[in-house]
Amino acid sequence: MSLAELSAAELAALAEDLTARYAELKSAGLKLDLTRGKPSAEQLDLSNDLLTLPGTGQTTSASGTDVRNYGGLEGLPEIRQIFGELLGIPTEQLVAADNSSLSVMHDSLAFALLHGRPGGTPWAGQPHKILCPTPGYDRHFHLAQELGFELVPVDLGTDGPDLQTIKRLVAADEAIKGIWVVPTYANPNGAVYSEAVTRELVSMPTAAADFTILWDNAYAVHHLTDDEIAAVDVLGLAAEAGNPDRVFVYASTSKITFAGAGVSFFGGSQAIVGWYLGHLAKRTIGPDKVNHLRHALYLKDADGVRALMRNHRAIIAPKFEAVEKILAERLGAYGVATWTEPHGGYFISLDVVDGTATEVVRLAKEAGIALTPAGSAYPYGKDPADRNIRIAPTFPPLDQVEAAMDGVATCVLLAAVRKQLDGS
Numbered sequence: 001m002s003l004a005e006l007s008a009a010e011l012a013a014l015a016e017d018l019t020a021r022y023a024e025l026k027s028a029g030l031k032l033d034l035t036r037g038k039p040s041a042e043q044l045d046l047s048n049d050l051l052t053l054p055g056t057g058q059t060t061s062a063s064g065t066d067v068r069n070y071g072g073l074e075g076l077p078e079i080r081q082i083f084g085e086l087l088g089i090p091t092e093q094l095v096a097a098d099n100s101s102l103s104v105m106h107d108s109l110a111f112a113l114l115h116g117r118p119g120g121t122p123w124a125g126q127p128h129k130i131l132c133p134t135p136g137y138d139r140h141f142h143l144a145q146e147l148g149f150e151l152v153p154v155d156l157g158t159d160g161p162d163l164q165t166i167k168r169l170v171a172a173d174e175a176i177k178g179i180w181v182v183p184t185y186a187n188p189n190g191a192v193y194s195e196a197v198t199r200e201l202v203s204m205p206t207a208a209a210d211f212t213i214l215w216d217n218a219y220a221v222h223h224l225t226d227d228e229i230a231a232v233d234v235l236g237l238a239a240e241a242g243n244p245d246r247v248f249v250y251a252s253t254s255k256i257t258f259a260g261a262g263v264s265f266f267g268g269s270q271a272i273v274g275w276y277l278g279h280l281a282k283r284t285i286g287p288d289k290v291n292h293l294r295h296a297l298y299l300k301d302a303d304g305v306r307a308l309m310r311n312h313r314a315i316i317a318p319k320f321e322a323v324e325k326i327l328a329e330r331l332g333a334y335g336v337a338t339w340t341e342p343h344g345g346y347f348i349s350l351d352v353v354d355g356t357a358t359e360v361v362r363l364a365k366e367a368g369i370a371l372t373p374a375g376s377a378y379p380y381g382k383d384p385a386d387r388n389i390r391i392a393p394t395f396p397p398l399d400q401v402e403a404a405m406d407g408v409a410t411c412v413l414l415a416a417v418r419k420q421l422d423g424s
């Protein structure tokens, strides 16, 4: 029976029961953490062969490059070819870089701010805003804020953002220079951008001639079901729409091999890649090609990556199932929460009763369960409805995920019941 249908007496009894349950939870002395979207140690162990590959003594790539030396700014062709196939991007339009795609995002935006995009003027000298589909990735928002962009929220559903609003905004405002997009299994709500949505984004009229889609395909191959959807050919679609330079593509192996020692990627039209490398050449003499080679040797080919991702799935899918099962069992009947059931990626997005997310996170913290701060998936950390909580189940072992989620469910219900009692 939903909370709203309970009589005053029933509500009071439930509140009493939950208060006792919460006191028990607090006294259990838990120390659990659902904040970080990190691979678990068990997942990292899958790629430990990377640690011994240097023992093979190989120092040259198939193309004859000595990977120990300077140079090769665009990265080793072997690794670019493997990820080009997975991302649907021709090798020559994909650059391989060092271990963090976030730093590639920083560099490419800094280049646009300081120098302007090809043929354009520097963004830094003019008002610059960026569209932020929400809920979204907090580090995207922090990076853009750090670089002086005004963050403009737009709603993100599970199959893409609010296109009508986006089209209206970008047509009217020249200061809107771009939009963050996590096209596959978005962080945190698991949204997947369809080809139709992508076509709209690459073809819509924009007041800014240098409007840029920041296409962060961080979870392109991170499937949780047998439906291993292929990456949308965003660069091909943009070219077809007559806007070949509209898209910057990002990706990395952070959640494929080692999160702190992987390979990142930057993709775009030939003009955009040439522009990016031209500025990058002043920043570095070349990337860590030793790491590119060991990744290419270890992964072998696109199928090697797909096989590795199935091993990841075997470890993490049960954790997602546990979260969904516990939420359904504990909260389903009360109508106090909705949550995503993603087909891939690293997160579950939990919406609780409006106005209670901050309180749920506080209650959980007091019971020893760390959750990402409420509002963190929104620009400036402000969720206007105070309803969204990002759950990251990959890092802790399964039994800890279960214990933490049972505790979270108690907190969600307790906060909802207290709000209802306050309002009645």
Ligand code: PLP
Residues within 6 Å of the ligand: 037, 099, 100, 101, 102, 103, 137, 182, 187, 216, 218, 251, 252, 253, 254, 259, 264
């Ligand atoms: N992009 C998204 C959407 C993410 O969720 C994350 C990490 O959680 C990153 C990028 C970080 O990527 P990298 O490790 O390559 O810097």
